[in-house]
Amino acid sequence: MEPTPVLWTFKASPFAGKARAAFLEKGVPVELAEIHPVERPKRFLGLTAPGRVPVLEPGGGAPPIRESSIICEWLEETHPEPALWPADPAVRGWARGQARFVDDLLTANFFLGMRKQAFGRSPSDPEDVVDRLHRQLAKHWPALEAALGAHEGPWLCGGQFTFADLSALPLAVRLPEWAPHLVPDADAFPRVTTWFAALRDRPSAAAIDQAGKRVSA
Numbered sequence: 001m002e003p004t005p006v007l008w009t010f011k012a013s014p015f016a017g018k019a020r021a022a023f024l025e026k027g028v029p030v031e032l033a034e035i036h037p038v039e040r041p042k043r044f045l046g047l048t049a050p051g052r053v054p055v056l057e058p059g060g061g062a063p064p065i066r067e068s069s070i071i072c073e074w075l076e077e078t079h080p081e082p083a084l085w086p087a088d089p090a091v092r093g094w095a096r097g098q099a100r101f102v103d104d105l106l107t108a109n110f111f112l113g114m115r116k117q118a119f120g121r122s123p124s125d126p127e128d129v130v131d132r133l134h135r136q137l138a139k140h141w142p143a144l145e146a147a148l149g150a151h152e153g154p155w156l157c158g159g160q161f162t163f164a165d166l167s168a169l170p171l172a173v174r175l176p177e178w179a180p181h182l183v184p185d186a187d188a189f190p191r192v193t194t195w196f197a198a199l200r201d202r203p204s205a206a207a208i209d210q211a212g213k214r215v216s217a
């Protein structure tokens with residue numbers, strides 16, 4: 001029998017949320033080990049540097065895997081069905097670029113801004129750091145709208161739902177909940193609006209609210 005992998009996670013983390021959603025999309029059972037980001041358990045810190053969630057322990061004595069996108073790759077390689085990357089290498093390369101764009105320019109800026117808004121800025125941050133981070137979103141909506149026009153939809157690569165779509169799931173769920181004023185204008189960005197709504201409708205969107213069993217030591 002396959003060992004049940006353990007995914008170290010934190011409910012509010014978008015990158016952990018993306019990994020949790022990937023397990024749901026693949027239909028692969030996983031045990032969630034919940035950390036508190038301020039009091040990260042020693043067992044977790046001993047797994048990988050720099051101690052950020054998500055981290056996957058695949059089980060069966062295999063070493064831990066860090067980085068949400070690499071955990072997604074592990075899932076794709078160990079559980080190829082349903083395929084979450086396009087078979088065509090050219091489209092796959094394009095989709096990987098889109099996933100990176102969403103992670104680095106949309107998700108990172110939005111959630112870092114929310115974290116600073118909730119927990120305060122660092123001493124080296126400019127006073128308007130939250131605004132600066134959140135302004136990045138509006139700057140990138142046009143590129144996202146254009147990317148969604150590259151194929152027929154409903155997903156970035158057309159009919160196939162891929163990891164590039166999955167990357168945006170935490171943002172699609174949290175943006176209207178946490179910062180409705182940052183939601184892109186539906187008239188100016190109709191494809192982004194429809195895509196975000198379709199993402200929220202996927203069963204795997206439930207993963208964004210999933211918390212694991214808290215590990216404290």
Ligand SMILES: N[C@@H](CCC(=O)N[C@@H](CS)C(=O)NCC(=O)O)C(=O)O
Nearest residue numbers: 013014015037052053054067068069
């Ligand atoms: N590129 C990484 C980002 C991971 C990351 O930034 N995780 C955050 C939560 S969203 C974290 O654990 N932060 C805790 C810390 O930096 O101390 C990935 O995709 O897994």
